[in-house]
Amino acid sequence: MAESTFMLEVVTPERILYRDEIQFMVAPGIEGELGIMKNHAPLVAALNIGVLRYQTSTGVDKRMAISGGFMEVIDNGTRVLAETAEHGSEIDVLRAKAAKERAEKRLEVRSEEINHARAKMALQRAIARIRASEKPL
Structure with missing residues (x-):
């Protein structure tokens, strides 16, 4: 393990999506983005729908889309428990762009038959998926 790295584990109900040493990460917290580096203070935080960004131990920038969950930082390790990732x-x-268009159309309709909260979440998930798929700068 390199001196400036720590373990990141991203887990969904279906699988362990990622488990490796990283240099830093930025997670979409409920109250804003949370930046984590080695030796971060212990933390438990709720996560929002969004893009989790991280840099591998070899310096490669990566992204993943997550649909909410929780993050625990303890003993130079970070575990993300995500609903989906x-x-x-x-x-x-x-497919993500088509989902975005469907959600936007649902939100344009003013009807009691449309669950607007659900449509907003679908739109957020689609946007997160599109952003996660983009090449890091």
Whole structure:
């Protein structure tokens, strides 16, 4: 293990999506982005729908879309328990864009038959998936 790295584990109900040493990460917290580096103070935080960004131990910038959950930082390790998560490289961008368009159309309709809270969450998930699929700057 390099001196400036710590363990990141991203877990969903279906699988362990990622488990490796990283240099830093930024997670979408409920109250804003949370930046984590080695020797961070212990922390438990709720996560929002968004993009989790991290830099591997070899300096490669990566992204994944997550749909909320929790993050625990303790003993130079971070565990993300996400409802869903996808590596940016695995995302079907056309499908994500179609989901975004569907959600936007639902939100335009003013009807009691449309669950607007659910449509807003679908829109947030689609946007997160699109952003996670983009190449890091």
